[in-house]
Amino acid sequence: MLPTIAMATGFALILMGLYGALTHRNILRMILGFTIASTGVNVVLVSVGYMPGRTAPIMDSAVPVADAAARVIDPVPQALVLTAIVIGLGVTALMLAYAYRLFRIRHSLDISKFTELKW
Amino acid sequence: MTTKFTTRSFVALVLLALLGVAFWTLAAGYTPDAELNRTAAYYAENTARETGAQNIVTAIIVTYRGLDTLGEVTVLFLTAAIVALVLGQSKAPRGGSGSGFLPSGELLQTGTKMLLPIIMLFGAYVFVNGHLTPGGGFQGGAILASGILLLLLAEPKRRFGHALISRVESVSGLVYVLIGIAGIVLAGGFLDNRILPLGTFGALLSAGAIPLIYTLIGLKVGAEFSSILESLEETEDA
Numbered sequence: 001m002l003p004t005i006a007m008a009t010g011f012a013l014i015l016m017g018l019y020g021a022l023t024h025r026n027i028l029r030m031i032l033g034f035t036i037a038s039t040g041v042n043v044v045l046v047s048v049g050y051m052p053g054r055t056a057p058i059m060d061s062a063v064p065v066a067d068a069a070a071r072v073i074d075p076v077p078q079a080l081v082l083t084a085i086v087i088g089l090g091v092t093a094l095m096l097a098y099a100y101r102l103f104r105i106r107h108s109l110d111i112s113k114f115t116e117l118k119w
Numbered sequence: 120m121t122t123k124f125t126t127r128s129f130v131a132l133v134l135l136a137l138l139g140v141a142f143w144t145l146a147a148g149y150t151p152d153a154e155l156n157r158t159a160a161y162y163a164e165n166t167a168r169e170t171g172a173q174n175i176v177t178a179i180i181v182t183y184r185g186l187d188t189l190g191e192v193t194v195l196f197l198t199a200a201i202v203a204l205v206l207g208q209s210k211a212p213r214g215g216s217g218s219g220f221l222p223s224g225e226l227l228q229t230g231t232k233m234l235l236p237i238i239m240l241f242g243a244y245v246f247v248n249g250h251l252t253p254g255g256g257f258q259g260g261a262i263l264a265s266g267i268l269l270l271l272l273a274e275p276k277r278r279f280g281h282a283l284i285s286r287v288e289s290v291s292g293l294v295y296v297l298i299g300i301a302g303i304v305l306a307g308g309f310l311d312n313r314i315l316p317l318g319t320f321g322a323l324l325s326a327g328a329i330p331l332i333y334t335l336i337g338l339k340v341g342a343e344f345s346s347i348l349e350s351l352e353e354t355e356d357a
Contacts, residue, residue, distance in 0.1 A: 003151050011142040015135050022131035051151050057175035058253065059167055060321070068175075069155055069163040075175040076159050082180060083191050086257050086340075090198035093347045097202040100354060 006047035013040025027099045027109045031092065038088040042081045049077030171317035171326040172250040180255065181329050181336075185310030189299065192292065192339055199288075199343040199350075206350045223273050231273035238266035246337030250326040256333040260340025267345040271352050284349070288342035291335040298328055298335075 017037025021030045050073055057075035059065050099109065106113050155163060162175055162183065172178040180188050246259025302311035312332070318325035 003149070004146065007146050007149065011139070011146060014142070015139055018138070019131060019135050022135075023128045048149075051153070051155075056253070057163065058251075059173045059175070065167040065320070068167070069160045072155075072163055072175065074152070074155055074159045075162055075179055078176045079179040079184065082176070082255075082257060083187070086191055087194060089344075090195055093198055093202055093351075094205075096351065097205045100351075101205055 002052070003047045003050045006050065007044055010040045010043030010045075010047060013037065013043060016040075025111050027102065027111055030111065031095045031099060034095070035088070035092055038084070038091075042084055042088075045077050045081050045084065049074035167320060170312055170329065171320055172329055173321055173326075174250055174252065174255075177250045177255050177329065177333070178326075181250075181332050182310065182312045185299065185332075188336070189295065189310070192295070192336060192343075195340060195343045196288070196292065199346045202347050203350045206354050223275060228273045231269050235266050235270060238269065239263060242266065242337065242341065246333050247330055248323070249333040249337075250329045251321065251323070256336025257340050259333075259337040260342075261344060263337065263341030264344030264348060267341075268348050271348060275352070281346070281349070284342045284346050288339055288346070291339040291342070295332060295335045295339065298332060302328075 014037045017033045017035070017040060020033030020036065022033075024030055024033065054071060054073045055063060057068075057072040057078065059068050059072075063071045102114065103109055154160070162179055166172060166175045166178040170178040170182045172182075242259045242262035242265075244259075245254040245262055246256045249255030249259070298314070299310040301314050303309050305311075306313040310332070312327035312329050315327045315331070317327050324330065
């Protein structure tokens with residue numbers, strides 16, 4: 001049940017974020033939409049690694065080393081998501097920097113004011 | 120304009136509904152595994168013996184997939200460099216107003232003085248204990264950068280030493296690569312953590328080079344995030 005809820009939340013976040021990015025005209029709102037969508041992807045990835053009745057992949061007093069393989073959840077998606085979060089932050093920072101440059105050019109953040117690549 | 124807008128959002132809704140159907144089939148047919156798959160089981164069984172780290176995720180990130188982490192740190196460095204390049208042309212003049220032209224309040228300034236050392240200490244705690252508890256270099260570095268952000272908010276007119284930040288960043292990156300090469304010479308391969316003794320399982324100074332590498336990653340990530348924040352803060356108001 002728990003992974004289904006987490007996965008549904010993640011998918012819903014992806015759809016909400018993409019909807020926001022596709023429909024809004026303000027560049028900052030589009031960036032926010034992309035951030036929400038990437039959070040959704042991370043939630044889905046982490047929920048894939050979840051296994052019922054198991055605990056976090058840290059071998060302390062609760063998880064003896066000998067039967068760690070039977071007690072912990074999948075650590076690989078968590079390592080992947082750590083990477084994804086960091087790269088997501090880098091992408092967001094780049095998008096914000098470019099948004100600032102665009103604002104300097106047109107004094108507006110409305111995407112429909114930028115018509116050079118429109119056909 | 121209004122009709123155009125509604126057609127646009129209608130098309131977006133249809134596309135997203137299709138994507139939602141695809142997600143639905145994925146989620147409906149999903150059953151969690153009962154057993155770890157082979158890769159994960161290998162990590163779970165051999166992390167303690169091979170790396171001496173308690174946190175399996177840390178062992179994967181720093182040792183088993185260390186090369187990928189080096190690449191990830193490089194991507195962050197590139198991001199910081201490009202942000203500085205893109206925003207460098209519109210930098211506020213020195214001593215000028217910058218984006219933070221509003222003076223910050225007394226409360227924020229005093230609070231920063233009290234909180235900043237604690238935030239920095241917590242960041243260092245998080246990345247030094249990365250092999251024992253949840254946390255690590257990336258999280259700790261982000262905490263360090265949040266301290267810098269507080270400082271930027273409290274004293275908007277202050278200019279930080281770019282030289283110091285870039286020196287911390289380049290030295291930690293260089294030492295990280297040198298430790299990796301030392302792994303080839305002294306142990307089993309690039310970024311092998313067994314160049315230092317593995318020590319007692321669960322102690323602070325254990326797991327070979329993992330605490331050292333994660334400290335370097337923490338400093339590097341903190342410096343990179345700080346330089347991104349600084350570039351964004353120092354832009355001139357349009």
